[in-house]
Amino acid sequence: MDKQNSKLRWVIFVSVLFTYLLMSSQRTAPGLITDQLMIDFSVTASTIGLVTSIQFFVYTGLQIPLGILADRYGPNFFLIIGAMLTGVGTIIYSLGTDEFVLFFARILTGIGDATIWVNMVLILSLWFNEKEFTRLIGFAGMTGSLGFLLATVPFSVLIVLLDWRGAFLSAGVLLCLCSIFLYIVLVKKTKQSVFLKNKRKHEKTTALLRRILSSRQAWALFFCHFGIVGGYIGFIGSWAVPYMMDVYGMTRLDASQIIMVSLIGALIGAPLIGWISSYLETIKRPYIVFHVTVLLCWSVFLLFKEHPPIYLLVILFFVIGFGFGSNSLTFAVVRQSFPISESGIVTGFANTGGFLSAVLLPSIFGYLLDHFQSSPGIISHGYYYGFLTPVIFSMFGLIGVIFIKEKYHYTERNTK
Template identity: 75%
Template sequence: MDKQKSRFRWIVLASVLFTYLLMSSQRTAPGLITDQVMLDLNVTASTVGLLIGVQFFVYTCLQIPMGILADRFGPNFFLIIGAILTGLGTIIYSLSTHEFILFFSRILTGIGDATIWVNLVLILSRWFNEKEFTRLIGVAGMTGSFGFLLATVPFSALIALLGWRAAFFSAGLLICLCGILLYFVLLKRQKQILLNESVFEKKGIQHEKTLVLLRRIFSSRQAWALLFCHFGIVGGYIGFIGSWAVPYGMDMYGMTRINASQLIMISLIGALIGAPLIGWISSRLGAIKLPYVFFHIIMLLCWSIFLIFNGHPPFYLLTVLFFIIGFAFGSNSLTFAVVRQSFPAKESGIVSGFANTGGFLSAVLLPSIFGNVLDHFLSASGSLGDGYYYGFITPVIFSMIGLIGVIFIKEKRLKGNP
């Protein structure tokens, strides 16, 4: 039976995306209980800051190794193990009594989280044809945004109802159960109904030496273009929206923390709409590069507007900018549509990991750079306004890097289009 014509592929899609939804929620959920963790475990704010960052650091470092492993041994096993590790890490986090256990739990969660996207991309690329994949990769991006949304009001309500330990324990247990579900869907049930596994997953196949493969990928202009375009589109959104958006609203507009948090919600809504819609547009056009260039330009213009208004655009324009930035961020999934189109299937895992490293590297760098700029101007002149103004130069530069990367992408038209 052909995988890409099997009805079973929709069960695979639903199972993988539901697992991704829950796993992605645990990237930001600990931020909801920062004060409670500090109080209950007697840890400092700096420790909590390191605790939040360690998961993203582990995630970023493991993207290329995970891509190599997924290409060599197939994505199914690693996605199952990743879900279970994420679930176990979340459960251990809920039981933590010491900061060492907190760090161990977040490292374990980071290892599990590092498996999800690369393996998800590979699984969808094997079960769906090129046009379906271009649409569905946008749906996958939307699912990640839903995960972030799940980690706001809904998970806060669960914490208020059960307490933070019981809420995180329940989430971890559910993610572990998803890992068991994936075992039955991706391994046990699949073997019963499908006979033609991908040729490079069969035993006895000769694989290229890892160093030779890495040397070729690192010398590929297309791979670097994908890394840079993902660097530019992801960093501004996750790096700023996820760290400095709320302080910015409070400092520059006098908003309460709750009202400033609504800026993040506006941006999330933009991403939820943008990801599937941009994937659909790309599929209809039969082109990836054209819409991707367009949304990189839109992202660059949005960040530039902050500079034009000295870091303080009118409030009505601010809300529009946050929505558009989120919407344009939804185009980031097109990076992986280009990966599928440009590289052999046996290399798509490592190239996906390579490109994804660029995105999360920028998400790690931008908050730190932005914070250092704020600290400099606050200590030099006492002006947060100047700090935010010059801070916005960073996402502008990141967006320029992304635009240069996407311009250098080479593209073939999608199959089924003239």
């Protein structure tokens, strides 16, 4: 089958992106019910932070191994099984009876979620030519932001209508159906094996890892992604809604509307920042600008002692979301700097940086809330100290992007 001229590729494109939409929504959806979980399961903020972090911890730990496996055996199997595991994990989460069940559910969800980005990138590279791929990868980045947007007001409304258990159960069932549909379009319709083993001779895994881990460019990408991704996803997915409810006295729906403003910023930022970078014919300079902007925005929360005026709060969330949209530039640098034959593992390594910070932030933030609460059960004054976390993370990101070495004039990479 001539994949890059087949009409089926658009069916695959839509089905893969729809699955990504649902999976990315389940990264941050639990943040809508943080306070409810604390009441229902009689647990502390630190415990909820750990429950939130465990998914990102698993996701982070699997990025490099899955990058290696996807390069060698193709993306079909990992994407299909990943969607199913995310669905099953979400269903178990909706049926949880104690915090241990929640931990197990989020571990399953994390395993499934870990498959999506690297394998989606590889699937698009197989089914679309280079020109189409460059354009469509921007839409893929937008889809992740749309997933986060789905986990604001729309999912809040679903929680109101069905209770939080019914809402997560519905999402889990839909993800399982997506897994079945992916099997049909990626395997049955194409008459291909679930595993697409690459016959190219591979460098030994240990040697490849050693070379990547000794690369200054790879570490610069790791840290710039660490700073721009984790502060945003980790905060939005855990403490953003409780913060606005505790400090501003908002309802859950009002708080999720402000989160939606932030996600709209990310949705606009992803393609626009990519266009700016392309127009200026540089990746590093705009990336530095947006890293600095995000750092300054997080610092404003400290300047106003955790309580900026509402109008400024809305602006800050929008700008932070817009800056988060620049994270796709990380993978533009990967494509520019490394051979295509290594794109899976380097993409996984850079992505590890982003989600390592998403692992750390909810737990650190929750610990600071517990430690600096003004009185037992009242955590609002701890948010000031909590905001130190994304500020410090953003500093690491700025250092990383400064150390990126950009190739302004480059030729086609060796793809042997």
